[in-house]
Amino acid sequence: MLQKQTFLTNALSSFTSLHHMLFTSDHYIPPATGQKFTRIIWLLALMLFTLPAESYAQEETPDTAAVVAAPEWPEDSLGRRSPRGTVTGFIKAVADGDYTRAAFYLNLQTATDTIKDGAMMAQALQRMLDQRSKTLPRSWISNLPEGDLKDDLSPNLERVGTATVNEQNVDILLEKTEGPAGGPIWLVAYETLRQVPVEEAAPSETVIEKTLPGFLEENRWGGAPAGHWLGMLVIGVVAYLLAWSITSGLIFLISYIWRKTRNEPTYGFIRAFSLPVRLYLAAVLLVYLSQRLGISFVLRQRFSELTIIIGLIAVLLLLWRLVDVITSFSRRRLVDRRNMAGISIVLFLQRGAKIALVVFGVIFILSTLGFDVTTGLAALGIGGIALALGAQKTVENFVGSVTLIADQPIRVGDFCKVGDTSGTVEQIGMRSTRLRTTERTIVTIPNGDFSSQKIENFAHRDRFLFNPVLRLRYDTTPPQIQAVLRSLRETLTAHPKIDKTSARVRLTEITTDALKIEVFSYILTSDFNEHLEVKEGLLLTMMDAVNTKGKGFALPVQQLLVSNDGAGTEEKKEKSL
Structure with a gap:
């Protein structure tokens, strides 16, 4: 019993450690999952307690395997536990003009010989990023302490963008280091910092800095000069006008070269591509021009997610318009074929496709903005299963209608x-x-x-079966039967609407009340009224042949037997008396 108590104590201690590890770590665990796990823990504990003690006495090791709890790191005041936190913190520090705080996001420990002032290096890094740099949107940067392990870099490096220095591309890398209290701390890698031009090697003024007056450079809105906000607005308008000119010119050129595009449905497909391509091209031009003209990277980082959303909307809009074009084309074809059921199917599929586009678009936009959509997707999955179970008959009927079409x-x-x-x-x-x-x-x-x-x-048959059975009288002689058969065969072979290869007339059966002659043939018509007309003429001719060549049709005979056994018995009784 003591062995059992010792085993249970160790097991419950292990379960408690595991529970503490899971629910006090930095990883988020949904409440529902936590409740389920807690129930499992206590259920296992109850099962272990009810097991017999002998099962534990067989093998007992003093060194019971203990679950090592994950290390608990204190929260970093600068938010540098993940690559996304480091990028966000550095941008915020630069936007506030606090270059001393921004220096804490740089890996300066291995660069003390060449870099004397961290604030100066942070300012120089900002200067380089303002000059033709491309950084990932904030939501695309990993928010995990270990970073993105699926890239082609070593586990302690993370690429968050590129910059151009002296016509050479420089990777903007983050490096994972260990903080004073333990745990990962992500900093801008020294490999990137050593390529940042400082002081005398600093790049010249950008185009927008040369163009804007001084007061627009001095006044700052949201961490960027006011002139850069105005320049971003002008660049957006110019980008859309350029995109509109390019797409309009391409459509005109295609229509001039390929005259078929002036007719439907080709014109509808080209028109469906015009607006989405224009929006997508405008977003690309906005990013390109803002980089080339030297818009502050703080401002560009704010607009980076917006440009991605515009590109996504352009793709969804293209799919939306293609669905409309395909639906319109299909409806015209189905109307020409008078297939009304097909039209209802097409309209239903159109609505379903548009709903799917809206749902996926909202999910992707929320993910781009940094919202966690995993819980929402799980809820949608559970709701979809519940809806499918509740609407089982509706789904079955829809599948049946698709099958019919x-x-x-x-x-x-x-x-x-x-x-x-x-x-x-x-x-x-x-x-x-x-x-x-x-x-x-x-x-x-x-x-x-x-x-x-x-x-x-019955609408798809190409001919009608003609298969009457004629009943001749019993007193019809064999020569008369042969004469009737010849006349019936001549009637079938002489008629133009009878299939000669299948026509036959035979005496098939001698029953108790008639002689049966079976007529088998096909009437070569698919029209029901014409079939009735041919059938009527053949039956009248055959009736005449039976009445003239033979002795007529046999009538149904029913014999009624009347017994007088009861009356005779009464007479015998009277005589005996």
Whole structure:
């Protein structure tokens, strides 16, 4: 029993350590997951307590495996635990003009021989970043303490952008170091700092600095000179005008060279591309011109996520307009074919595609802005499963309607038989199909049931079966039967609407009340009324042959036997008395 208590004590201690490690670390764990894990821990503890002591006495090791808790690092006051925090903190310090604080984001420990003033180096780094640099948007930079381990760099390095110095590309790298209290601290790598031009090697003034008056450079808004905000606005307008001119010229040139583009649907596809391409090109020109003209990288970093969102909106808008063009083209084709059910399917798919575009667009935009969409995606997944379970019949009917449209076992106007119901198809909708019966009533059948049943379509047959059975009288002689057979065969072979290869007339059966002659052939027509007309003429001719060549048709015979056994018995009883 003592062994069991010792084992349980160690096990519960391990569980407690594991619980403490998971729920006090820097990693975020959802509350629902934490509750589930807590329940699992206590359930395992209860199971261990109820097990017999003998199972623990077999093997007992004094060195029980203990779970080592993850190290707890104190919060860094400058937010340098992740690459994103380092970039954000450096930009904020530079925007506030506090270059002394900005120097704490630089790895100066290995550069003390050449770099005497950290604030000067931070200012020089800002100067280099203002000159033709490209940095990743904030949401694209890793926010994990270990950084992005999937890039092609070593685990302790992170690339956050590039800059151009003396016509050479310089990688803007962050380097993971260990802080005084332990834990990772991300700093701008010395490999990047040693390529930053300082003092006498500093780059010349940018285009916007040469253009703006002094008071617009001195006044600062949001960490950037006021003139740079004005310049960013002007660059945006110029970029859109240039994009509009380029796209309009391309459309005119394509229309002039390829005359087919003036007609639908080619013109519709070109028109669908015009606005999205214009927006995307404007965003690219905005980024390029702001870099070339020397807009402050603080301001460009603020607008970087906006340009990505504009590019995303351009792509989504292109897909949206392509959906409209394809839908319009498909509707015209289906109207020409009088396929009303297909139109309803196309419209439903159009709405579904647009809803999907909106959902994915919102998720991507929120992710670009830095919001955590993992929880939202999980909620959408659970909600989608619940919705699918709740709308199971609706989904089944929709799949059935898609099957009816794709396989086309029936079309509007076809006369068919589904199960025990016969009628003319009047409408194939998204949920159900309507049949007009011969009694002029409407029967509505869900498409899920409709597609799973046996469907007999009478509209697609190319000929009609003619298979009457003639009953001759018993007193018809064999010569008369042969004469009737010859006359019936001549009737079939002489008719132009009878398939000669399948026509046959045979004496097939001698029953108790008649002699049966089977006529088998096909009437070569797909029109029901014409089939009835041909059938009527053939039956009249055959009736005449049976009456003239033979002794007529046999009538149904029914024998009634009347027994008088009861009356005779009474007479015998009276005589005996």
